[in-house]
Amino acid sequence: MPTFAVPPKPHFALRVGVTGHRPGDRLPDEDIDRITADIASIFNRLTVAARRAAEKHPDVLDGADPSLTLVSALAEGADRIAAEDALGAGWRLEAVLPFTPEAYEADFATEDSKSAFRELYDKAASVFCLAMPTEPNLRPRAYQATGHLTLDNCDLLLAVWDGGPAKGAGGSAEIVHDALTRGIPVLHVHATEALAPSYLRFGRDPTPLREDLTLLVEWLTAPPQNRSSLDRFFREAVDNGSAQDGSFLQWWRLSRRLTKFFAWFGSDHHPGYPDLTRAGAKTGAVLPPETLLSERHEAADAVSTRLGHVYRSAFMLVFLLSTAAVLASLGNVFWWHSVPAKLEAVVVELCFILMILGITRAGTNKEWHRRWLETRRLAELLRVAEAMAPTGGGAPIAPDDDGDLSSAWTEWYARASLREVSVPDATADQAYLDDLANGFVSDLLDGQIRYNQDTSRRLHRLHHGLDRIGIVLFRITLGICVVFLCAEALFFFGFVHHDGVEHFLTRWIKPAVTLCSAGLPALGAALYGIRAQGDYLASANRSEATARALRGVRDRLLAARGACDIVVLRGLFGQAAEIMQSDLSDWRQIYRLRPISLP
Numbered sequence: 001m002p003t004f005a006v007p008p009k010p011h012f013a014l015r016v017g018v019t020g021h022r023p024g025d026r027l028p029d030e031d032i033d034r035i036t037a038d039i040a041s042i043f044n045r046l047t048v049a050a051r052r053a054a055e056k057h058p059d060v061l062d063g064a065d066p067s068l069t070l071v072s073a074l075a076e077g078a079d080r081i082a083a084e085d086a087l088g089a090g091w092r093l094e095a096v097l098p099f100t101p102e103a104y105e106a107d108f109a110t111e112d113s114k115s116a117f118r119e120l121y122d123k124a125a126s127v128f129c130l131a132m133p134t135e136p137n138l139r140p141r142a143y144q145a146t147g148h149l150t151l152d153n154c155d156l157l158l159a160v161w162d163g164g165p166a167k168g169a170g171g172s173a174e175i176v177h178d179a180l181t182r183g184i185p186v187l188h189v190h191a192t193e194a195l196a197p198s199y200l201r202f203g204r205d206p207t208p209l210r211e212d213l214t215l216l217v218e219w220l221t222a223p224p225q226n227r228s229s230l231d232r233f234f235r236e237a238v239d240n241g242s243a244q245d246g247s248f249l250q251w252w253r254l255s256r257r258l259t260k261f262f263a264w265f266g267s268d269h270h271p272g273y274p275d276l277t278r279a280g281a282k283t284g285a286v287l288p289p290e291t292l293l294s295e296r297h298e299a300a301d302a303v304s305t306r307l308g309h310v311y312r313s314a315f316m317l318v319f320l321l322s323t324a325a326v327l328a329s330l331g332n333v334f335w336w337h338s339v340p341a342k343l344e345a346v347v348v349e350l351c352f353i354l355m356i357l358g359i360t361r362a363g364t365n366k367e368w369h370r371r372w373l374e375t376r377r378l379a380e381l382l383r384v385a386e387a388m389a390p391t392g393g394g395a396p397i398a399p400d401d402d403g404d405l406s407s408a409w410t411e412w413y414a415r416a417s418l419r420e421v422s423v424p425d426a427t428a429d430q431a432y433l434d435d436l437a438n439g440f441v442s443d444l445l446d447g448q449i450r451y452n453q454d455t456s457r458r459l460h461r462l463h464h465g466l467d468r469i470g471i472v473l474f475r476i477t478l479g480i481c482v483v484f485l486c487a488e489a490l491f492f493f494g495f496v497h498h499d500g501v502e503h504f505l506t507r508w509i510k511p512a513v514t515l516c517s518a519g520l521p522a523l524g525a526a527l528y529g530i531r532a533q534g535d536y537l538a539s540a541n542r543s544e545a546t547a548r549a550l551r552g553v554r555d556r557l558l559a560a561r562g563a564c565d566i567v568v569l570r571g572l573f574g575q576a577a578e579i580m581q582s583d584l585s586d587w588r589q590i591y592r593l594r595p596i597s598l599p
Contacts, residue, residue, distance in 0.1 A: 007233055007299040012054035013067040013419035014046065014217060016086075017150040019175040020078020020160030020191065027077050027160065027191050035160055036081050038189045038197050042158065042209070043070075043089040049213040053221055060223050060230055067420065069094055071153050073146050074120050076113055078160035078172075078191075083120050094423050095124040096149050096392070098142035103134045126425035128392055130566050131432075143170030145567045148178065152394020153423055155220045157184050159200075162191040176200070185216065221419075223412050229374060230409035232367075236303045236375070293389060296417050297382035304375035311368045314359050319526040321359075325352035326522040374407045380584045381414040384577040387444050390424055390436055391570045428566040436569060437557050445554045445576060452547035452583075459540035466531040473524040477517055484513045546583040550576060 021027040027035075050066040070086035071094050072079045083093055097104050101121060105114045121127060130149070132142035147170045151157065157179040159172060166173035179186050186200040187209060198206040199216070210216075223230055328349040363369065381397055388394065397414050426432055487509070553576045560568055 005238060007236060007238065007303065008296065009060060009062045009234060010413065010416035011064050011067055011420050012050065012057075012061050012221065013069065013416070014050050014156075014221060015069045015071060015154045015419055016046070016156045016158055017071045017154030018073075018079055018082040018158045018160075019147060019150065019172050020082070020158075020189075021162065021172055022075060022077040026162045026164070031192060031194075032081070034194060035078070035189055035191065036085065039082050039158065039160075040085040040088065042187055042189075042197060042213075043085050043091060045211065045213045046156075046217065047089055047091075049217040050221075052214045053217045056218070057223055060227065060234070068092065069422070071096060071150050071423065072120075073097060073150065074117055074124075076108060080116060080120060081160070082158055083123075087123060092422075093120070093124045094153075095121065095127040096146050096153070096423055097127060097129045098132050098139075098146040099134055100129050100131050100427060100429075101127075104129075106134070126422045128423040128425070129427040130392075131427050131429045132565055132567075140169035141567070143168075144174070145565075146170065147175040149392045149394065149423075149566075151175065151179055151182060151184060152392060154184065155419065156216075157186045158189070159186050160189045160191050162193075185220070221416070224408040227409065229370075229407070230413070232371065233303070233375065233378075233409070233413070236371075237306075238299050238302045291386075291389075292420055293382055293386040293417060296413075297379060297386050300375050300379035300382055304372060304379050307368055307372035307375060311363070311372045314363050314368065318356055318359055319529045321352050321356050323519070323523045323526040325349050325356070327519045328352060374410055377407065377584060378410040378413060380580065381410065382417065384580060385414060385418055385421075387440060388570075388573055388577065389421055390426075390439075391566065391573055392423055392428075393418065393421055430562065433564060433566065433569050434561050437561050437564075437572075440573060440576075441554050441557055445550055445557070448580065449547045449550050449554065452543040452550070456540045456543040456547065459536040459543065463531060463536040463540065466527045466536075470524040470527050470531075473520045473527075477520045480513055480516050480520075484509070542583065546579060549579045553579065 023029065023032075047066075047068060050068055054061060054066045068086075068090070069092040070082060072083045072086075074080060074083060074095050074097065087093055101118075105117060108114050108117060128149075130142060130145055132138065132145060134142075157176070159176045159179075161172045161176055164173065176186055176188075180200060180202040183202065188198045188200050188206065190197075197209040199209050200206050328345055385393075385397075397411055397418075553572055557569075557572050560572065
């Protein structure tokens with residue numbers, strides 16, 4: 001369980017990656033001093049801009065000094081120039097290496113170059129060695145993987161590039177093109193011409209880089225303009241007992257017992273209520289519990305689970321109270337000639353109606369529905385980020401596909417959290433990759449598969465249980481009406497002559513028949529409304545499809561153990577992340593149009 005009362009605010013962080021040529025024709029010695037000065041100026045300007053941007057939003061940040069990081073491959077030339085200048089500006093250095101350090105040194109011809117590499121290697125705060133194969137025909141793939149992983153871990157790309165085409169896979173031109181395609185801005189320092197640094201964005205002409213980079217940093221890191229939802233999230237109580245909506249959770253216990261009872265009418269009894277918030281199994285050992293992403297995920301998950309309970313209990317109670325109001329209004333048929341009894345029935349009905357109006361108004365004013373959907377999306381984004389972090393980070397954060405700009409804060413919070421996470425300080429050798437694959441399968445995929453399978457079974461039972469109860473209620477109503485008509489026929493045709501029986505029939509049976517013939521169908525209609533609102537059958541089918549897709553990824557992961565590299569592993573992890581996010585997107589599309597409303 002989270003150890004904090006409210007969700008933590010993120011720390012301001014900015015991450016810059018670097019790509020560029022090695023010394024030679026594309027990076028002449030005579031241009032080194034100019035390039036070094038340009039890069040040092042850029043880092044100093046980014047430092048000032050980051051501080052200004054952080055000061056503009058103290059209400060959504062933790063208030064600590066900005067964390068500024070350069071991600072570099074530490075190759076000769078541009079990578080090392082940028083690393084030295086970043087360290088000189090007080091930045092943190094992280095390294096992504098294509099091979100183990102010993103194998104990587106083979107790229108450097110002189111002892112001075114190898115010594116410079118070791119010095120920067122020792123200064124790096126964390127180093128992620130991809131440990132890719134070193135055969136000559138496979139080395140370009142390793143450089144390409146290093147460049148792509150650098151892009152996965154940066155907000156800006158610093159490119160020391162001559163503007164020419166790439167001479168091989170993973171070259172500077174390819175990485176620049178990939179960055180622009182991803183929407184990552186590029187700060188271009190020309191490698192061979194004495195031109196001022198320029199700013200590159202996809203689909204736009206290059207523009208001279210401004211002296212003041214505050215607007216650029218602000219554009220990359222600023223929270224959404226509409227911050228009401230974000231501010232509300234930082235006030236959300238992680239613990240149910242301290243939540244403003246916590247008292248409403250008492251009603252959830254009643255709803256939970258009722259849904260357990262309904263589910264019993266399925267093919268076989270299975271205890272427990274299906275958690276429609278997609279809480280599922282936690283990632284557990286994929287990352288240590290004390291890590292940043294784990295804490296942020298647990299906080300968002302706890303808030304979303306609480307809001308989901310409140311939302312579900314509210315819409316279920318609205319339907320059940322509507323039935324109770326109908327029964328209360330019909331109850332006065334027993335005391336039709338008693339004015340006080342009729343008034344009491346009206347008062348009871350009025351109380352039920354006021355409760356319905358109060359619940360729907362509270363749900364609208366407190367936005368239980370919207371808050372639940374948004375915090376669930378954030379929790380799942382952080383869940384995927386937590387699982388992807390040991391593979392080098394860079395979890396995919398797709399924009400919200402429902403076009404609702406009010407939920408943009410979830411993307412901002414997830415991205416802000418990812419900026420705080422360094423690349424793994426590890427070597428991705430086969431043992432490390434196999435451990436990751438085993439952990440991903442046992443701690444995430446197996447749990448998600450079991451969760452979706454259990455959810456599918458439970459929702460099928462709940463759907464069919466509600467359906468069967470509705471059918472039983474209508475059949476009972478039909479039986480009561482038939483029996484009552486037969487009894488009336490016996491009296492009408494003179495088969496029964498007894499004043500006491502006739503009085504009993506008129507005084508008690510007729511009102512009871514009226515109550516049942518109207519009340520039981522009303523209860524059946526309420527159960528249908530609950531079933532339609534919950535959309536349990538569609539959710540069950542979707543959960544089964546998700547489980548089936550995740551089983552396919554799990555099987556491919558298990559088959560790849562012992563014979564895969566980091567690129568293959570990240571690809572499989574990414575497939576699982578895409579499946580889970582697609583499931584979340586489908587689920588949100590269904591529920592976003594179902595706020596709490598009058599039945």
